Amino acid sequence: MRRLALLLPFLAFVTFAQAALPFPQAASDLKPDPAAHFGTLPNGLRYVIRPNHEPRNRASMRLLIKAGALNENENQRGVAHFLEHLSFNGSEHYAPGTLIEFFQRMGMNFGDDTNASTGFDRTIYMLELPDTKPATLAEGFRVFSDYAGGLLLLADEIDKERGIILSEKRTRDSVGYRTIVAQLGFLLDGSRFPQRWPIGEVEVITKAGRNEFLDFYNTWYRPDLMSVVVVGDVDVAAVEKLITETFSPLKLRAEARPAPDLGKLTLADQSGVHVFHHPEAEAPETSVSIGTIQRYAAEPDTAAVRLKYLPRTLANYMINRRLSILAKKEGAPFTSGSTSVSEEFDFFRESAMTLTCRADQWADALAVADQELRRALEHGFQPAELKEVVANFRNSLEQAVKTAPTRRSDSLAAELTSSLVDDEVFTTPADDQALYGPALERVTPAECLAALRAAWSAPHRLVMVTGNARIEGDASAAIRAAFEKSAATKVAPPEVLADAKWGYTDFGPAGKVAQREHIDDLDVTLVTFANGVRLNLKKTDFEANRIRLNVRIGNGQLTEPADKPGLAGYANQTFVEGGLGKHSVDELRRILAGRTVGASFGVAGDAFVSSGNTNQQDLLLQLQLMAARIVDPGFRPEAARQARKAIEELYLSLEHTPRGPFTLEVSRILASGDTRFGLPPREEMLKRNLNEVKAWVTPELAHGYTEIAIVGDLDVEATIAAVAQTFGALPPREPRAALEDRRKVKYPDEPFARSYSVPTEIPKGVVAIYWPTTDGLEIHRTRRLSLLGLVLSDRLRVKVREELGDAYSPGAGNNPSDIYPGYGYMTANVTIDPPRAQLIADTVIAVGADLFTKGTTDDELARAKLPVLTQLRESARTNQYWLGSVLARAQERPQQLDWCRTRYSDIESITKSDIDALAKTYLAPEHASRVIVVPHRQPDEPAPAATATAPKPDAAKPAAQPGAPKPE
Numbered sequence: 001m002r003r004l005a006l007l008l009p010f011l012a013f014v015t016f017a018q019a020a021l022p023f024p025q026a027a028s029d030l031k032p033d034p035a036a037h038f039g040t041l042p043n044g045l046r047y048v049i050r051p052n053h054e055p056r057n058r059a060s061m062r063l064l065i066k067a068g069a070l071n072e073n074e075n076q077r078g079v080a081h082f083l084e085h086l087s088f089n090g091s092e093h094y095a096p097g098t099l100i101e102f103f104q105r106m107g108m109n110f111g112d113d114t115n116a117s118t119g120f121d122r123t124i125y126m127l128e129l130p131d132t133k134p135a136t137l138a139e140g141f142r143v144f145s146d147y148a149g150g151l152l153l154l155a156d157e158i159d160k161e162r163g164i165i166l167s168e169k170r171t172r173d174s175v176g177y178r179t180i181v182a183q184l185g186f187l188l189d190g191s192r193f194p195q196r197w198p199i200g201e202v203e204v205i206t207k208a209g210r211n212e213f214l215d216f217y218n219t220w221y222r223p224d225l226m227s228v229v230v231v232g233d234v235d236v237a238a239v240e241k242l243i244t245e246t247f248s249p250l251k252l253r254a255e256a257r258p259a260p261d262l263g264k265l266t267l268a269d270q271s272g273v274h275v276f277h278h279p280e281a282e283a284p285e286t287s288v289s290i291g292t293i294q295r296y297a298a299e300p301d302t303a304a305v306r307l308k309y310l311p312r313t314l315a316n317y318m319i320n321r322r323l324s325i326l327a328k329k330e331g332a333p334f335t336s337g338s339t340s341v342s343e344e345f346d347f348f349r350e351s352a353m354t355l356t357c358r359a360d361q362w363a364d365a366l367a368v369a370d371q372e373l374r375r376a377l378e379h380g381f382q383p384a385e386l387k388e389v390v391a392n393f394r395n396s397l398e399q400a401v402k403t404a405p406t407r408r409s410d411s412l413a414a415e416l417t418s419s420l421v422d423d424e425v426f427t428t429p430a431d432d433q434a435l436y437g438p439a440l441e442r443v444t445p446a447e448c449l450a451a452l453r454a455a456w457s458a459p460h461r462l463v464m465v466t467g468n469a470r471i472e473g474d475a476s477a478a479i480r481a482a483f484e485k486s487a488a489t490k491v492a493p494p495e496v497l498a499d500a501k502w503g504y505t506d507f508g509p510a511g512k513v514a515q516r517e518h519i520d521d522l523d524v525t526l527v528t529f530a531n532g533v534r535l536n537l538k539k540t541d542f543e544a545n546r547i548r549l550n551v552r553i554g555n556g557q558l559t560e561p562a563d564k565p566g567l568a569g570y571a572n573q574t575f576v577e578g579g580l581g582k583h584s585v586d587e588l589r590r591i592l593a594g595r596t597v598g599a600s601f602g603v604a605g606d607a608f609v610s611s612g613n614t615n616q617q618d619l620l621l622q623l624q625l626m627a628a629r630i631v632d633p634g635f636r637p638e639a640a641r642q643a644r645k646a647i648e649e650l651y652l653s654l655e656h657t658p659r660g661p662f663t664l665e666v667s668r669i670l671a672s673g674d675t676r677f678g679l680p681p682r683e684e685m686l687k688r689n690l691n692e693v694k695a696w697v698t699p700e701l702a703h704g705y706t707e708i709a710i711v712g713d714l715d716v717e718a719t720i721a722a723v724a725q726t727f728g729a730l731p732p733r734e735p736r737a738a739l740e741d742r743r744k745v746k747y748p749d750e751p752f753a754r755s756y757s758v759p760t761e762i763p764k765g766v767v768a769i770y771w772p773t774t775d776g777l778e779i780h781r782t783r784r785l786s787l788l789g790l791v792l793s794d795r796l797r798v799k800v801r802e803e804l805g806d807a808y809s810p811g812a813g814n815n816p817s818d819i820y821p822g823y824g825y826m827t828a829n830v831t832i833d834p835p836r837a838q839l840i841a842d843t844v845i846a847v848g849a850d851l852f853t854k855g856t857t858d859d860e861l862a863r864a865k866l867p868v869l870t871q872l873r874e875s876a877r878t879n880q881y882w883l884g885s886v887l888a889r890a891q892e893r894p895q896q897l898d899w900c901r902t903r904y905s906d907i908e909s910i911t912k913s914d915i916d917a918l919a920k921t922y923l924a925p926e927h928a929s930r931v932i933v934v935p936h937r938q939p940d941e942p943a944p945a946a947t948a949t950a951p952k953p954d955a956a957k958p959a960a961q962p963g964a965p966k967p968e
Helices: 079-086 099-105 134-149 155-172 175-187 202-207 210-220 236-247 303-327 359-379 383-406 409-422 429-442 445-455 475-487 567-574 585-591 619-631 637-656 659-669 690-703 716-725 779-803 834-854 858-875 879-887 895-909 912-922
Strands: 037-040 046-051 059-065 114-118 123-129 226-232 272-279 286-295 336-344 348-357 460-467 513-519 524-529 534-539 547-553 600-603 608-614 706-712 753-759 765-772 811-816 824-832 929-936
Touching: 037 236, 046 236, 046 409, 059 134, 059 409, 079 114, 079 123, 079 155, 079 210, 099 858, 123 134, 123 409, 134 226, 134 236, 155 202, 155 210, 155 779, 155 824, 175 272, 175 286, 175 460, 226 236, 226 409, 272 475, 286 359, 303 336, 303 359, 303 383, 303 429, 303 445, 303 585, 336 359, 348 359, 359 445, 359 460, 359 475, 383 429, 383 445, 383 585, 460 475, 524 716, 534 716, 534 879, 547 619, 547 879, 567 600, 567 637, 567 690, 608 619, 608 690, 619 690, 619 716, 637 659, 637 690, 637 753, 659 753, 659 765, 659 929, 706 716, 706 879, 765 834, 779 811, 779 824, 779 834, 779 858, 779 895, 779 912, 824 834, 834 912, 834 929, 858 879, 858 895, 858 912, 879 895
Parallel strands: 046 226, 272 460, 534 706, 753 929
Antiparallel strands: 037 046, 059 123, 059 226, 114 123, 286 348, 286 460, 336 348, 513 524, 524 534, 547 608, 547 706, 600 608, 765 824, 765 929, 811 824
16 A cells, blocks of 8 residues: 655545545456455445454454544644544443443453544544454444444533543654654645644643534534444354444434645645754754655556556665665664655655754765665666565565465454545455566566656655754755755765575584473473474464464573673664674575565573564574574674664653653662663663673573474474474573572662653653562462552543543553562553642552552452453464463473463452452552652753654664563
8 A cells, every 4th residue: 555654653544525435446447355245325334344253253343434633624623533532421322431341341451442543534433342242243333323423422521531632642742743743834835734633732622612523523423424344253244234223324414514625735836955944852863854745636546556656666665775784884874764655645745765863964864865866766776676675575465365364353454444544445465466466577677767756756855854953053054055965966876786695504413302292282292302402382273374483592681791781782782683694684685585584683581582473485494594593693793883873862762751761760770770670871881882792692592591482374293393403403402590699689678759850841741650569470369460450550540531631541550570589560650741740649559549448349350350351362362372471481481381271260260359459468558659750841042943854763772671661
C-alpha cells in the first residue's frame, strides 16, 4: 500500500462520499480475497465477513465510520475524537460507567480487546471477542450498534470526560508532536489539515456544548459512511444474519452534508527553493529533509496502477540501502536516513529524503541528502543494487503466500479495515505474488530511474531543518545558503558493489546427540549434545512456514563488570552492527538477500540471547548465521561510530523527558545502587568501547552454557541435524554457573521519596509509586501478585481517570525478578498535570492503602481474572509463548514445564482471600516509595520562530537493561 512518508503516524487516510459507498473492487480489475464475503444493507452500511481460524474460537470486529477530524466545523475541533471517548460513557443498552466493566466480565481487557481511534478522516472501533458463541457475537454487534446510533451523549458525562481528554492531549505532547504539527502547517499550507488535528483545541474540549456533539454525531455517524468488519472463527451466514438484524434499523438522523473542502496546496504551485526551520531545543537530534508536494487525484486500485508504482518503490529501497551504508562510514555527518514517495488523501503526492544528525552537523547532513538524491536522479542504479532489493521483495511475496493460512484475525481485520479506508482492493498474498512476480523479473534499473525522476519532477525543493540545531542569525538564509552550496557540487556515480560469498558453512564435525527425551503431554523434545549444548524443540501448526529460534549463552548481565557500568547496553548497541569477522553488516545484507534469515543479539539479565525467525528451507543458513555470531563476531569500528551517535541522542532525550530520571537514577535506587540497573551518567557511558565488550563477551560465547529453543513449522529430525552441524559442532560448553554472589540485589531497606525537575517546556510530569514485593521464582505466588497488580491498575483507572479526570492511562503491575532471589516490586505510574503531582501521588498510595485495609471484591477479582484466562487460552496456540515462556530454559529450569501445565487451573483457583493476603502483606502505605518528575522551565533566550520538515525515524539507543523500571 502507498503510505505517507513524512507525516505518519499522525495522519490517516481519507475518502469521502455522500451515498452508499461501493467496494474498491467495483472499479478495479483486481479480485478481492474470495474468502471474504462482502455485502451492503439497504441503508448503505457495508460489511465484510472473513472466516479465519487463528486464534481459535475468537473473532476480531471493527466498526469503521468514514468521518473524522476533517469533518468538524470550526466550533467542533476535537469533537470527533471526544465522541470516541463518549462511546464508552453511556448508550442505549449500557448505562454510563458500566461498559468497561461489562467487557471485563466477558473476558476482555480494556485497551487490548476493546479500543477505538480517531484520525483526520475516520473513526474506528475495535473489539476482540473472547469467544464466538452466538450470544457473544450478538453482544458485540449490540455494542457496535450503540456506537453507531445509540449514544446518550449526556451533558454530565461530557463534562466528566473533558479532563480525561485534556490528560490525553498532555500525555501525547512532545517535541516530536510539536514538530510534526509545525511541519504539517508548512507542507500542507492552504489546506484543511493543519486546522483539524484530531486531539482538538483546548477551547473546544473544555467548552463545547452537547449540541456540538449531537450535530457531529447525527450528521456523520450515518449508515452510508459505516462499515462492519468481522474476521474470525465464525459462520458467515450466521454473522451476516446478525449484522442484518442489528444494523438494518439504522437511519439517517440529520440531513447529509457535503464532504468538506480540503482546500488547496500553496506550495504545489511554487517553484524554486523553499526553506522551513522549526527549532526544538529539547529534541535529541536534528532532522534535515528535502522534499516536494504535488497535487494528486484519486486513482482506482487496479493492476496497472499497482505495477506503475513498483519501480519507484524499488528505487526508494535502493536509496535507503545507500544511506544505511553511508551512515556507518568514518566521519559520516548523519545517524540515519530514508527516502520515500507516496500519494495520500486523494489530495497530494509527497516526496522526501530525510536524515537525522547532531545539532552541529545539520549543514553537512543536508549536503549528503542533496547529493545522494541527485546522485540517484542523475546516475541511476546498478544491477547489483536492483538484484538485492528484488530478491528481498520476491521473498516477502513468497513468505506471505506460505504464511497466509495461519494469519491472525486481528491483523486481517486491520488490513481489511485499512483497505476500506484507503479504497484499495483486499487481495490475497497469492494474487499479489502473481501480479508482482513477473514484473520483478522484467524490471530494469532504467525503469526505476525513470520512476524516481517522475516522482521528483516538481519545479521546487522544500528544504527543512527541525530539532535541536541552533542556527545563528537568519536561519532561513543559512539553510538556503547551505543547500545552494551543496547544489553547486557535482556528484559522481555510486561506487561499484563487490560480490561477496557466505563464509560460514563449516563449524567442524557434526555433534553427537548424548541424550534425548520426549515429553509426551506437551509434545516437546529435549536434546543434549555431546558438547553440552541443550536443544528444546516443539513442532506446531500455529504459524505456517515459520520457525522461531532463541539461543541463550553464558551469564549475561549477571557478570557485567561493576567498574564498567553501561557495558551491557553498549554491547546491545554494537554487537550485531559489528558484523562478522568475514562480513560487514552491509555485506551480510547483500549475501542474505532473498533469504528468510536474521539474528538479533541482546544482553539479558542472566544470558546473552540471540533470536531469529526463519523457515524450513532456510533453517540451516539461519543456524549458521547465529553460530557465526558466536564464534566470529566482527567488533567492527563502524559499530562504535553508530553507537556513539545513538548514545548522544539518547542522553539528550533523557535530559528533557520525564523518563530520564527513571533511567538514570531511580532504577538504580530501586536496586540499592547496583550498577547493573539503569544507565550510568553520560560521560561514563561514553567511555565504553568495543575492546571492553570483546573482553567481556568473547569468553562466555566461547564456552558458556548454551540452551537453544526452536518452535514452529519444523521437521524435528532435520532440525536436530541442522543444530548438530552448527552449535553441536562447537567446543564443549560449561555447565550453568550458580553465581550466587552475583544474584544478590536488594530493594532499599526504607521507603524513599525523590523529586526531579526536568528542564522542558512540555507541561507534563510523572508520578511513580513503588511497593517492595518479592521475586518471581515461586509461580503460585507470582500469578497472584500479577492479579493484584491488575486489580490495583483497574482501581487507578476508576479513581484517577474516571473520577478525578487527571490521567489518560494510569497503570500498575507487579515486577518480580526471576534472576535475583527475593527482589521485586509493585509499581504504579501516572502521567500527570504537574501542579497536581502531590495530590496524584497521595491518591495512588491511598488506593493501595484501601486494598491493604479492605481487600478486593469478588467482582474486581473476576474482572481481573477472566481477561487473563482469555489470554492464556489464546497464547497456548502461539509460538511466542512456547518459545519464550516454556522452552527457552526448559532444561535449565525444568519447573517451567510444570508452570505450563498448571497455569490455567491455577489462575482459575485464585480466590479473593489469596489476593487480600498479598495486599495485606505488600501494599501497606508506610512501605510505599514515591518518585515525582515535573518540568522546570529554565530561563533562556526565546526560541526562534518556526520559519516548517519531516518526521525523523526513532533515535537509535541502547536497549533497556534488565531490571530497569519502565515508568511510561
